[in-house]
Amino acid sequence: MTRRRGGAIADLLAAPRDPGGVEPLADGACVLRGFGVPEAADLLAAIADVVARAPLRHMITPGGFTMSVAMTNCGRAGWITDRRGYRYAATDPLSAQAWPPLPAVFDRLATRAAAAAGFAAFAADACLINRYEPGTRLTLHQDRNERDFAAPIVSVSLGLPATFLFGGLRRAARPRRIRLESGDIAVWGGPSRLVFHGIDPLADGEHPLTGRCRFNLTLRKAL
Ligand code: MD3
Ligand code: FE
Numbered sequence: 001m002t003r004r005r006g007g008a009i010a011d012l013l014a015a016p017r018d019p020g021g022v023e024p025l026a027d028g029a030c031v032l033r034g035f036g037v038p039e040a041a042d043l044l045a046a047i048a049d050v051v052a053r054a055p056l057r058h059m060i061t062p063g064g065f066t067m068s069v070a071m072t073n074c075g076r077a078g079w080i081t082d083r084r085g086y087r088y089a090a091t092d093p094l095s096a097q098a099w100p101p102l103p104a105v106f107d108r109l110a111t112r113a114a115a116a117a118g119f120a121a122f123a124a125d126a127c128l129i130n131r132y133e134p135g136t137r138l139t140l141h142q143d144r145n146e147r148d149f150a151a152p153i154v155s156v157s158l159g160l161p162a163t164f165l166f167g168g169l170r171r172a173a174r175p176r177r178i179r180l181e182s183g184d185i186a187v188w189g190g191p192s193r194l195v196f197h198g199i200d201p202l203a204d205g206e207h208p209l210t211g212r213c214r215f216n217l218t219l220r221k222a223l
Pocket of ligand 1: 029128130138143155164166186187188192193194195196197198199216218
């Protein structure tokens with residue numbers, strides 16, 4: 001791969017897309033282009049099953065803001081936020097029931113993607129499902145509510161494309177912008193596990209699999 005000049009515009013214009021290729025982002029982080037494309041329809045069917053039992057909802061941040069991203073979870077624990085803070089919970093606060101189990105297609109794909117990225121024997125126990133509609137964004141943050149930062153996180157993009165912000169270990173570091181398309185899988189662990197990251201406001205569009213939205217699955221070892 002040729003070395004490119006830095007800068008948000010350069011990143012967008014030169015966005016390399018080698019289908020089936022591994023695109024390194026930093027030490028411990030990469031994008032597997034199109035890795036999830038063959039599973040996309042099965043993943044969306046499994047999302048529909050989860051959502052039927054644990055509806056998508058707009059959670060409240062500890063500071064009192066309603067998140068624009070709609071979220072739900074499956075697996076042994078689910079990530080939640082409310083006025084009391086960010087945390088994992090074994091039950092869905094809407095139903096007081098356990099979250100739906102992790103669908104086998106999520107689990108198997110995450111383990112295969114992690115292995116392809118160099119992380120052997122990854123076993124997810126939690127999956128946060130994010131739904132973005134046009135204009136929805138996720139501001140720069142770190143994922144630090146998991147118990148053990150030794151395990152990577154695997155993220156699967158489905159539907160409309162998004163611009164992913166890949167920052168540094170300090171919030172002030174200027175993020176690179178990386179386009180994520182349906183079926184792309186990002187894996188980050190090791191020295192990149194606590195990198196600041198986010199998603200730019202989603203551009204409007206229509207995707208054959210999802211319509212006017214994007215789903216993102218983040219498979220985690222939370223417990
Ligand atoms: C982080 N989700 O749910 S995942 C989240 O697309 C979250 O919904 C975003 O951040 C989403 O907490 C982004 C994709 C991703 C990819 C590479 C990363 C997150 C990363 C590299 C380092 C740190
Ligand atoms: Fe995150």
